[in-house]
Amino acid sequence: MQKIYKSILLFLLCIGIVCCYSACTKESLSNNGEPKINYVRVTDPAAADSLVVEAGQGMLIAIVGENLGDAREIWFNDQKANLTSPYITSTVILVSVPSQIPVEVDNKLKIIFANGKKLEYNFPVKISKPLITRMDCEYVADGDVATITGDYFYAPVKVIFPGGKEGEIVEVKDKQVKVKVPAGTEPGQITIKTNFGQVESDFWFRDNRNIFISSDPFTGWWNSNFVVSNPGPNDPPLINGNYIRVKQSIGNWAWIELAGGPASAMGPISKKIPDEAILKPENYNLKFELNTKKPYNSNGIKFCVGVPDDKQGDYFWAPPYDTKGVWQTVIIPYEEVTKAYANRSIQPDGYYTRVVFSGPGDLDCDMSFDNFRVVPKVIKK
Incomplete structure (x- = not known):
């Protein structure tokens, strides 16, 4: 009888110890063991104290909280993130924001745990504008x-x-x-x-700004016979009035003027290059439309644009370039063009202009040009 009494007493004592331990363990868990997100931060150790309230597509973030170790899924809007076990602890989850575009946007970060519970947190994902x-x-x-x-x-x-x-x-x-x-x-x-x-856009569609060679009408010293006004069935179509077409063989280091001349021969169009382009060429591009019915694969084209006279040097635009018989816009940073010039200064009465074929190698040329212009790289708001 005494042994039975002792056994019952020991059993009750064990139950008491287990209950006491369970109660103490539960009390020691933060937030009563319930998952909680405290904040989200960046993962760069140098900026670990930088908290974020939103993130961009593909960005790696750290979700900091309590009792997070049983996380099984994380969703941003309706897109599921990829989770890796080594990056999940009780207090921190490292995860990359999905790059896929959500169909439904609720601006929520959602964690689903092993027991099926779900934790939501307000966290917009920044989707890039076009x-x-x-x-x-x-x-x-x-x-x-x-x-x-x-x-x-x-x-x-x-x-x-x-x-x-x-x-x-x-x-x-x-x-x-x-x-x-x-x-x-x-x-x-x-x-x-x-x-x-x-x-x-930072460019203009059908850009009619600052055109210094247009052939509408033809002005200058050279080659009015290159100008096309009424294209035939085998000619490139008009895109902005007349254009220039060079269709001939050009020999090694031959000199074939495409267009241009001094301000006195070019007329008012010679004043179209902006003063700021001369002073700050890094803010501008030289542009023109080009159509190559045969590839530009040899020889070369020299540009003398925005200079006082013909003694300043030339920018050499080297091949290859092939538009395969359609019009394309060519873009050359204007600072690259002006590096070739000895003198760059504002000319109130207009600028000397010359575009000429001259380079190494023979070229079977069939190239058309239009709308030579110097325009801003960025349109100021």
């Missing part, structure tokens, strides 16, 4: 298809042309949009809109 870098050709006729290069063209995409007319989207690919130019489009910036923002 980025426009260039157009294959800045001169495209109404009804034809323009190709725009950039990034973050998340569907649905809208392209608004100058004059407020929306173009018909033909195709959206990675970093590229093809769009039909609407009737009545005017010169100016284009706008691209998505659900995540909008942006205006």
Whole structure:
């Protein structure tokens, strides 16, 4: 009887110890053992105290909290993140924000745990607004298809042309949009809109600014016979009035003037280069439209643009370049052009201009040019 009494007493004592231990353990767990997010920070050790309230696509973040060790899934909006066990502890989870675009946006970070419980935290993901870098050709006729290069063209995409007319989207690919130019489009910036923002281009569509060689009408000293006004069936189409076409063999180091002359021969168009382009060429581009029905694969083209006279040197634009029979916009940083010149100064009465073929090698040339201009790289807001 005494043994039975002792056994019962020992059993009750063990139960008491277990209950006491369980109670003490539960009390020692923070937040009563319930998961909690305290804050989100960046993962750079040098900036570990930098808290974030939102993050961009693909960004690695640290979720700091309590009782997080049983996390099994993490969602940002409706996109599931990739979790790796070594990066999950009771107090910190390291995770990259998904790069995929959400369909439904609730601006929530959601953690799902092994027991099925869900923890939500207000945490917007920044989706990049569109980025426009260039157009294959800045001169495209109404009804034809323009190709725009950039990034973050998340569907649905809208392209608004100058004059407020929306173009018909033909195709959206990675970093590229093809769009039909609407009737009545005017010169100016284009706008691209998505659900995540909008942006205006830093170039003008059908850019009519600062054109210093246009052939509308022909001015200058050289080669009016290169000017095309009424193209035939085998000629490139007009894109902005007359254009220049050079269709002949050009020998090794031959000298074939394309266009140009002194200010007195070029007329008012010689004053079109902005003063700021002369003083700060790094802020400008030299642009023109080019159509090569045969590849530009030999010889060379020299530019003398924005100088007082013909004694300043030339910028050499070397081959190769091939547009495969369509018009494309060529972009050359104007600071690269002006490095060749001995003197760069503002000329109130206009600038000397010369574009000439002269370089090594024979060229079977069939190249057309239009709209030589010096325009800003960035449009000031």
